[in-house]
Amino acid sequence: MLDATLKQQLDAYLQRLVNPIELTVAVDDSPKSKELFELAKEIEALNSKISLTVLDNPTGRIPRMEVGPQGETARVVFAGIPMGHEFTSLVLALLQAGGYPSKEDQALQDQAKGLRRELNFEVYISLSCHNCPDVVQAINLMAILNPNVSATMIDGGVFPKEVEERGIMAVPTLFLNGEEIGSGRMSLADILNKVDDDADAKAAAAIAEKAPFDVLVVGGGPAGAAAAIYAARKGIRTGIVAERFGGQVLDTLGIENFISVKETEGPKMVAALEEHVRQYEVDIMNSQKAVALREGAYGLKEVELANGAVLKSKTVILATGARWRDMNVPGEQEYRTKGVTYCPHCDGPLFKGKPVAVIGGGNSGIEAAIDLAGLVDNVTVLEFANTLRADAVLVRKAESMKNIRIIKEAQTTEVVGADGKVKGLTYKDRATDEVHSVDVAGIFVQIGLVPNTEFLKNTIELTPRGEIIVDSHGQTSMKGVFAAGDVTTAPYKQIIVSMGSGATAALGAFDYLIRQ
The missing domain is CATH 3.50.50.60 (FAD/NAD(P)-binding domain)
Known part of the structure; x- marks a missing residue:
């Protein structure tokens, strides 16, 4: 799982462990379970303060890895394989569970310690999401600091059925005690403001x-x-x-x-x-x-x-x-984070194999289309003007990709959805005034700034x-x-x-x- 360089770096970090920690894994015979088990074994082998336990006949989410101080019930859980952008979250969880102090603002840590009610956090992520680690690391720290708090990272790519059942179409999406409380990048202060009634x-x-x-x-x-x-x-x-x-x-x-x-x-x-x-x-x-x-x-x-x-x-x-500028069309706000999104890097993996649209033909729009084309079934780019504003090199790349369709002089008029999810959009051809429909599962808005x-x-x-x-x-x-x-x-x-x-x-x- 870990190459030589990564092992060397992790070994250096783990020298900072103050107290023993325990990794508990729940795995089966699936390929993902085998990857997680291999990762856990490699981490255990790096430091004598780390022990590994494998659950017999596990239930619940599989694969998962629990991290906690030795002898205590673990309150930090990684459901999936915490690599990619989440590898840093794993490293911090190991260190903090082992007594290494966080660099987070002490006032915020004290506030987290003072929370009195039970808080069970679940955050859905994708490993390509650069916004997700902030949320994962914040709730993990809260769980380590406070026995009333538990934190679970859930990789949507490993647990697609949960993603479908909960209607998650943007990451990170944060749940508290089973109820969704937020989506998008959130800091420790942001989360504390949501759960601490006296925060403001x-x-x-x-x-x-x-x-x-x-x-x-x-x-x-x-x-x-x-x-x-x-x-x-x-x-x-x-x-x-x-x-x-x-x-x-x-x-x-x-x-x-x-x-x-x-x-x-x-x-x-x-x-x-x-x-x-x-x-x-x-x-x-x-x-x-x-x-x-x-x-x-x-x-x-x-x-x-x-x-x-x-x-x-x-x-x-x-x-x-x-x-980011909104389209300001019917349905946009209703289906925000339910198919209407603004971050192709974060949310693209949630639309794997599905048709999507990108609104905007500038650099950000064409870059988004190119990135998404490798994940989704097809991409439809809608540009309001009669020419694309993106750099020529990006336009040539997009036009060379078979699953990207570019429509110019297209004015988006409505986001169409059903059952709480985006199903498509309508646009007007500005040259003919004809209205057309496009069936898509996701709409990535890239039309500039306000x-x-x-x-x-x-x-x-x-x-x-x-x-x-x-x-x-x-x-x-x-x-x-x-x-x-x-x-x-x-x-x-x-x-x-x-x-x-x-x-x-x-x-x-x-x-x-x-x-x-």
């Missing part, structure tokens, strides 16, 4: 006690991270408040155009960004959504959060980024598209408020461009401060 009040109280900042960055993507670093390096009091640190980059799989880094993945880049920010005295407030910006007393700006807390600062840098500026309307000057208008220093129409990244009028929505504009905005804010 606790967070609001802690935030309300914070002294005013010199620079408050709103948004934790590349622009926000760069702004925070540049501000903190000036020695001024800097805070960063974000709905999720990393922003849109967390949903980006391959990054090959960031200068000096030949190739990386979004989550890896976000981890590096956060590590860099934390090297400075930056107050990071994650999982917090800004809902209002206003002028406050004594020349301070006020940023109100969704939990009711108010942060104050001498200057503000808005770096709230953008989100700036996250709804909370800023009637506060600062925006373009008709909702982008923040800035000058060459990142200054907005409100004095002392700057903006950077995809949320602004910057013509190119690229990571490297966003980082540069974040640095510009921070320097602009510092220049503003020293002149007051």
